[in-house]
Amino acid sequence: MKFTVFGNPIAHSLSPIIHQQFAKQLRIELEYTRSLASKLGFAEAVAKFFRTGGAGANVTVPFKATAAKLVTHLTPRAARAGAVNTLIPLGRGQLAGDTTDGEGLVRDLQRLLKSADVCCEVLIIGAGGAASSVIEPLQQVGATIVMANRSSAKVTALQQDFGDLQAMSFAELSAPPPTGSNSRPRIIINATSASLTGTELPIHPNWFADSALAYDMMYGRVPTPFLRQAQQAGVEQSADGLGMLVEQAALAFALWHDGQLPNTEVVLPTIRAALEPR
Numbered sequence: 001m002k003f004t005v006f007g008n009p010i011a012h013s014l015s016p017i018i019h020q021q022f023a024k025q026l027r028i029e030l031e032y033t034r035s036l037a038s039k040l041g042f043a044e045a046v047a048k049f050f051r052t053g054g055a056g057a058n059v060t061v062p063f064k065a066t067a068a069k070l071v072t073h074l075t076p077r078a079a080r081a082g083a084v085n086t087l088i089p090l091g092r093g094q095l096a097g098d099t100t101d102g103e104g105l106v107r108d109l110q111r112l113l114k115s116a117d118v119c120c121e122v123l124i125i126g127a128g129g130a131a132s133s134v135i136e137p138l139q140q141v142g143a144t145i146v147m148a149n150r151s152s153a154k155v156t157a158l159q160q161d162f163g164d165l166q167a168m169s170f171a172e173l174s175a176p177p178p179t180g181s182n183s184r185p186r187i188i189i190n191a192t193s194a195s196l197t198g199t200e201l202p203i204h205p206n207w208f209a210d211s212a213l214a215y216d217m218m219y220g221r222v223p224t225p226f227l228r229q230a231q232q233a234g235v236e237q238s239a240d241g242l243g244m245l246v247e248q249a250a251l252a253f254a255l256w257h258d259g260q261l262p263n264t265e266v267v268l269p270t271i272r273a274a275l276e277p278r
């Protein structure tokens with residue numbers, strides 16, 4: 001069975017290592033490659049891969065939104081997120097698109113918090129593709145979401161699609177939380193790409209004071225600038241997004257392999273080690 005991940009850039013992708021680990025664990029034989037695609041060549045590259053026997057594919061930056069427009073069948077959660085990270089061939093040229101990113105994050109938060117309940121207030125900083133795909137899955141497990149983005153228009157647009165999404169400005173984020181506020185976030189998630197460029201976020205340290213968890217969706221290079229800010233402010237627990245990456249991969253794996261869900265706990269240390277500089 002032949003699988004791949006489409007992206008640009010793609011050389012850094014850990015997906016082949018993760019899927020090989022899952023396959024070894026569940027005694028399944030597969031080949032999983034990286035496919036570099038261009039903006040104009042993405043649709044043809046996907047079509048060719050499935051024409052030549054591809055059994056499934058992942059999609060990463062910058063093609064998730066394009067993939068959602070390309071497929072013949074979209075799952076409801078992928079339709080609402082406007083993004084696809086998993087492609088499943090249905091035969092006769094038909095292709096289904098799903099997104100496992102949001103549920104992947106939820107599963108990682110549940111693992112870190114040792115609870116199925118992700119309740120109470122979650123502050124998400126950022127309003128790009130990653131942020132929008134986690135809103136609904138988080139709301140489904142009891143979270144109330146407050147979203148802050150550098151440019152407020154994106155949050156306003158998301159408020160049209162998702163009920164009960166509260167907005168916060170970057171100016172509010174830079175100032176201490178209002179005194180007496182009983183709705184301090186329990187979890188603060190960095191869903192911006194600021195850490196990729198080594199940039200800190202304009203967040204007042206007091207926002208971390210009552211938080212149980214600071215989570216940076218970016219992985220590797222730990223601590224990220226955001227996690228360093230949170231640790232210096234005394235946050236209880238902090239984590240990067242490697243667990244989310246592995247969980248979303250496990251959910252995609254199950255979609256391709258008759259619902260067989262790999263054990264992610266045993267795979268995580270191997271993937272973390274693969275990230276370490278040699």
Ligand code: NDP
Nearest residue numbers: 126127128129130150151191192193194217218241244245
């Ligand atoms: P997008 O390009 O769609 O969105 C980027 C977001 O970051 C926007 O909200 C943008 O704000 C904001 N941003 C960028 N630079 C800054 C800055 N210097 N200060 C403040 N805000 C900034 O990216 P994605 O949503 O796809 O990815 C976001 C992050 O999530 C990345 O680090 C990515 O690696 C990670 N990710 C991790 C996954 C995992 O499995 N762990 C899965 C998917 C993504 P504005 O709108 O104002 O431009």
